[in-house]
Amino acid sequence: MIRELALSDTSTSYDVVIVGAGPAGMSAASELSALGIKALVIDDQPSPGGQIYRNITSSPIPAQTVLGKDYWRGRELVDRFTASNADYLPSSSVWQIEERAEGLRLYLSRDNRSRRVDTRFAILATGAIERPFPIAGWTSPGVIGVGAAQVLLKSSGLLPSGRTVLLGEGPLLWLYASQMIEAGHTPAHILSTAESALPPLSQGGLADFILSRYALKGAALVAKVRRATRYSRVTKPRIEQGADGLVVRYSTAGGSEAEIAADTVLVHQGVVPNLNLARAANCDIAWNEVHACWQPRTDQWGTSSLARVSVAGDAAGISGAEAAAVLGRISALNTAHALGRISEAKRDQMAAAGFAFVERNRKARHLLDRMYRPSDAMRAGDDDAIICRCEEVTGGQLRAVLRETQAQGPNQVKAYLRCGMGPCQGRYCNLTVDEIIAQEHQLPRDAVAPIRIRPPVKPVSLGELASLQDQD
Numbered sequence: 261m262i263r264e265l266a267l268s269d270t271s272t273s274y275d276v277v278i279v280g281a282g283p284a285g286m287s288a289a290s291e292l293s294a295l296g297i298k299a300l301v302i303d304d305q306p307s308p309g310g311q312i313y314r315n316i317t318s319s320p321i322p323a324q325t326v327l328g329k330d331y332w333r334g335r336e337l338v339d340r341f342t343a344s345n346a347d348y349l350p351s352s353s354v355w356q357i358e359e360r361a362e363g364l365r366l367y368l369s370r371d372n373r374s375r376r377v378d379t380r381f382a383i384l385a386t387g388a389i390e391r392p393f394p395i396a397g398w399t400s401p402g403v404i405g406v407g408a409a410q411v412l413l414k415s416s417g418l419l420p421s422g423r424t425v426l427l428g429e430g431p432l433l434w435l436y437a438s439q440m441i442e443a444g445h446t447p448a449h450i451l452s453t454a455e456s457a458l459p460p461l462s463q464g465g466l467a468d469f470i471l472s473r474y475a476l477k478g479a480a481l482v483a484k485v486r487r488a489t490r491y492s493r494v495t496k497p498r499i500e501q502g503a504d505g506l507v508v509r510y511s512t513a514g515g516s517e518a519e520i521a522a523d524t525v526l527v528h529q530g531v532v533p534n535l536n537l538a539r540a541a542n543c544d545i546a547w548n549e550v551h552a553c554w555q556p557r558t559d560q561w562g563t564s565s566l567a568r569v570s571v572a573g574d575a576a577g578i579s580g581a582e583a584a585a586v587l588g589r590i591s592a593l594n595t596a597h598a599l600g601r602i603s604e605a606k607r608d609q610m611a612a613a614g615f616a617f618v619e620r621n622r623k624a625r626h627l628l629d630r631m632y633r634p635s636d637a638m639r640a641g642d643d644d645a646i647i648c649r650c651e652e653v654t655g656g657q658l659r660a661v662l663r664e665t666q667a668q669g670p671n672q673v674k675a676y677l678r679c680g681m682g683p684c685q686g687r688y689c690n691l692t693v694d695e696i697i698a699q700e701h702q703l704p705r706d707a708v709a710p711i712r713i714r715p716p717v718k719p720v721s722l723g724e725l726a727s728l729q730d731q732d
Contacts, residue, residue, distance in 0.1 A: 262301075262341065262348040267370040270349060270377060272731065274300045276595055277366055277379040278346075279354050279537060282310020283334070283581045284573025284588030285385035286341035291592035293344035295601055300347045300377065302354055302368060308338050310387055311407070312581045320417035326442045327414065328435070330581070337585055355716035357382065357541040357569075364541075364568055367716070367728075374724040376731055381568050381595050384538050385588055388531040388574040391553070391634065393428060394641025394692045397499025398527055399649055402506050406436050406528035413439060422523025423448040425508055427497055430530040430632045431478070437485045449490045449520055451497060451510060453529065455635050465626035472624030492518075498642065499525055529634045533575050536687055540713045541569055547706035550629050551578055552639060553691060554710055560615070561594035562587060570595060578629075583621045586614045640695040647696070648689040650682020655696060662700045670694060670711040680711040683719045 276292055278285045281303035292299045301308075309316045313334030324332050352370040363380045390407040397403060406426065412418040419440060424447050426437055437447050469475050485491075494510035501507070502521060509519045532553040539545065544557040544565035555577045562570040572591040573584030590611050597607040641647060643656030661667060661676045670686070670693050673679055679693050680686035686693075694708040 262344055262346050264348045264350065267349065267352065267368065267373055267375050270300060270347060270368075270375065272377060274298070274347075274377065274379045275599055276300075276381045276383065277302065277364075277377060278383045278385060279303075279366075280310065280385035280387055280573075280575070281305065281308040281341070281348070281350070282385060282387045282573060283312060283337060283585040284387075284575070284591075285310070285383070286337055287585040287588035288383050288385060288572060288592040288595075289346040290337075290340045290344045291589045292596060293346055295592075295596045297596055297599065297601055298345055298347065300349065300379070301341075302349045302352050302366075304351065304353050306351050308341055308348070308350075309334060311411070313338060314411060314414040319414065321413070321443075323442070326439055328439065328442075331414075334581070353718050354537060355718045355720050357537060359541065359566060359568070369718075369720060369724050372721060372723055373727040373730075374720065376728060381570070381598060382541075383562070383570045383572055383588070383591050383595065384541075384575055385572045385584075386534040386537055386575040387584075388578060389534045389687060390528065391530045391532050391639075392641075392647070392688055392692045393527040393529050393638075394645045394647045394655060395498055395527075395638075396642045396644045397501075397506075399646045400499055400501065400506065402523065403499055403525045403527060406430075406433050406526045407531070409526050410436050410439070413443070419443055419445045420524035420526065423505070423521060424524045424526065425449045425451060425506075425520060425522040426526045426528070427451045427453070427494075427499075427508060428528040429454045429634070430528050431628070432531065433526075433528045434478075434481050434485055436526070436528075437489070438481050441485065441488050447485075447489045448522065449492065450485065451492055451494045451508060451520070453494060453497065453635070453638055454632070465623065465630075468620075468623035469627040472620070474624050474628055478628070494518075495637075529638060530632055531574070531578060532691065533577060534687070535575070535710070536685055536713055536717050538564065538569070538571050538575065539710065540715065540717045541566060543569060543571065545710070548577060549705070550633065552633055552705070560590075561611075562591035563594065567598075579618070579621060579625070583618055586617050590614050590618075636695070636699065639692065640699050641692055647692045648677070648679040648682065650684055650689070651678040653677045653679050653689075655692070658693065658696050659700055662697060666701075667697075668701065668703075669697065669708055673697070674711065685713055685717060686711045 276299040356367040390405045493513045497510040546557040556571040570591040572588045
């Protein structure tokens with residue numbers, strides 16, 4: 261069984277440290293355990309499961325139909341993890357990772373205290389975060405992300421109240437709309453920002469998509485939601501405060517202006533890898549044009565540009581929960597080989613089925629990923645939209661600075677506007693800032709690299725820093 265530890269109980273040294281207890285992290289820990297390798301798993305949630313299987317061991321929702329079969333299928337993965345011999349440190353954060361001659365050093369915090377842990381190898385399974393939705397009014401009271409709304413559902417059984425409008429696009433938006441219907445609170449309207457109602461068939465992949473589980477499951481999900489609620493395709497959306505709650509104003513597909521009143525607006529335009537820890541470790545990154553985001557540069561085993569750091573699951577590129585679990589296992593097998601616990605031939609044999617699944621999944625998602633790719637306009641947002649929430653900077657302010665100063669990147673921009681210098685270190689604004697820079701200066705998107713990450717990756721108090729001397 262896993263050993264759930266207090267911070268002071270963790271060893272000062274491990275062969276492997278895994279950051280994240282979602283599908284990839286749990287699967288990696290379970291595989292290492294099966295091979296006789298003890299790992300430390302660090303996670304910021306109080307129980308294992310990650311975002312996708314959040315609170316699965318103590319769900320407040322008794323009806324399994326609400327969250328769906330895919331959610332409850334994660335219980336097997338969680339049970340396998342809890343049966344492993346891993347050390348487990350929940351409700352904790354990793355705020356810095358450093359490369360050293362003999363391995364890696366991680367700095368952890370929990371309950372206002374910090375600790376150093378050394379390890380020979382690290383597997384970063386930090387998952388994904390919601391992409392910014394930089395339109396006017398997206399930071400208003402009563403407006404939250406679909407992902408955040410789903411967290412409330414999974415953790416506390418809470419649903420939005422009153423007239424609820426879902427705005428944006430992406431598989432998670434449709435899944436959450438279905439969950440709302442099953443829970444007895446049908447959305448008032450879905451406003452889709454997809455550029456087309458049809459998939460981009462000219463880009464190929466139709467046969468692989470149709471033969472995959474995504475096609476049938478996705479079609480049934482969309483049909484169910486569209487039977488239950490109103491649906492419109494829109495452009496130029498903005499959210500304003502009205503006399504009786506919120507008002508979403510938009511242009512219809514035909515070009516006319518329209519609006520809809522709401523008590524709650526849930527926004528979403530996909531998810532992107534949670535990069536900050538990998539970037540803090542100085543892992544190289546690469547631009548993914550299909551997903552319109554950066555991701556760590558890894559080989560097929562998940563090994564980053566740092567030989568001792570692997571990145572697994574959606575943290576290395578959005579691939580879905582099932583693929584994330586498989587990729588976590590693949591990274592664990594390669595780490596076990598690097599530790600000398602299994603031969604190269606054994607590693608390759610054990611990973612063969614996993615690689616075959618990952619390839620099928622990649623082909624199946626080819627069309628799906630292009631279907632839900634946000635448009636250039638939606639990614640860059642409005643002039644009057646707040647793009648940096650920490651420092652309350654608008655898109656218009658950024659565009660004005662770019663025209664006045666000719667700043668070429670986010671590291672220059674922050675000298676004028678402090679974008680990316682708040683507690684989130686650019687997690688929520690960097691994609692938007694870089695999109696605006698690229699569009700204003702007519703640069704290729706991959707020519708504008710993300711803002712530099714500086715330690716600590718997450719806010720740390722002076723008391724937490726001082727507590728490190730307890731180890732000296």
